[in-house]
Ligand code: SF4
Ligand code: FES
């Protein structure tokens with residue numbers, strides 16, 4: 528587990544890489560999320576003071592973009608596309624299936640910290656709908672049957688990062 | 689000087705003056721919420737709309753952000769203006785039904801709550817104009833508060849809704865808030881705001897509590913004036 532001081536240390540490194548200019552804030556937040564899988568409070572505080580930007584401005588940006596998470600997320604992030612094209616191809620039932628299989632709602636993480644569930648609005652692969660994005664892997668034309676298989680596979684062999 | 693016509697009256701004003709000031713200067717009233725002399729303009733409330741005519745084209749603009757132009761023909765009470773303003777007012781009222789300021793304003797504009805806009809019960813009196821955030825950043829310079837999240841979840845507050853170490857308890861946000869959303873209680877030697885309790889300082893001359901200690905410390909640090917010299921209230925200076 529990450530301790531407070533190495534969260535701060537890593538954050539300072541990230542700020543150093545991007546520079547202190549206010550315009551690099553989003554890039555810094557993206558890298559923080561990449562490093563810790565979410566945006567820890569300590570990291571936001573450290574980034575704010577290292578970049579000389581008010582903490583409130585950093586928190587505004589962090590809460591504005593849905594791509595950022597303020598809560599620790601699971602090892603694997605399951606993003607169900609609920610955009611228009613996927614919606615008409617049954618994203619809602621698919622979402623329901625994932626919710627029941629994993630026992631969590633969007634925005635939540637399983638107890639074993641293995642999965643987090645999120646919904647997104649169109650991932651730009653509409654022809655493949657309904658689409659489910661797991662970490663970096665796109666699963667197209669996902670059916671109810673496929674859901675169990677996908678999860679089983681990840682449980683046994685891990686997932687693409 | 690620029691010359692323009694407002695509701696049929698000839699008006700002249702200095703270059704760079706916003707329509708809002710030009711119009712009010714001519715004795716014509718315009719309802720506003722977010723325009724405040726202490727902060728930069730945001731155009732957030734949309735109540736100050738007027739119709740302008742340039743050549744053959746007319747359009748609706750926010751008067752608080754539109755600078756007066758030579759030859760501009762402005763209508764502050766056209767059917768179109770009144771319709772837009774009414775709709776804006778209806779939406780504001782649906783967001784903050786319990787705001788006395790909005791209730792009063794909508795009475796003046798003859799606007800009633802509309803059944804088709806479901807009234808919110810979780811927004812308090814905040815219309816998200818950002819004036820409080822602006823004053824905290826632009827005038828006070830501590831940026832303790834912000835507008836967080838987005839869309840219908842957007843709220844004003846301190847990061848993580850926690851006590852802010854940046855806040856100095858000055859109450860400038862309360863002063864600029866047009867709707868009275870921000871709560872501040874000052875009793876005796878204590879002031880409560882944004883979830884934090886501040887210790888008040890007594891005036892060295894009259895002995896009354898007049899400002900939070902943290903605010904005086906901040907001013908002293910910023911201006912270099914020794915804390916001792918700041919320990920006298922406005923009335924005793
Ligand atoms: S609290 Fe008041 S000043 Fe701040 S955004 Fe809301 S309405 Fe505007
Ligand atoms: S709507 Fe799902 S990928 Fe476009």
Ligand code: FES
Nearest residue numbers: 731733734736752
């Ligand atoms: S006063 Fe012009 S938009 Fe609010």
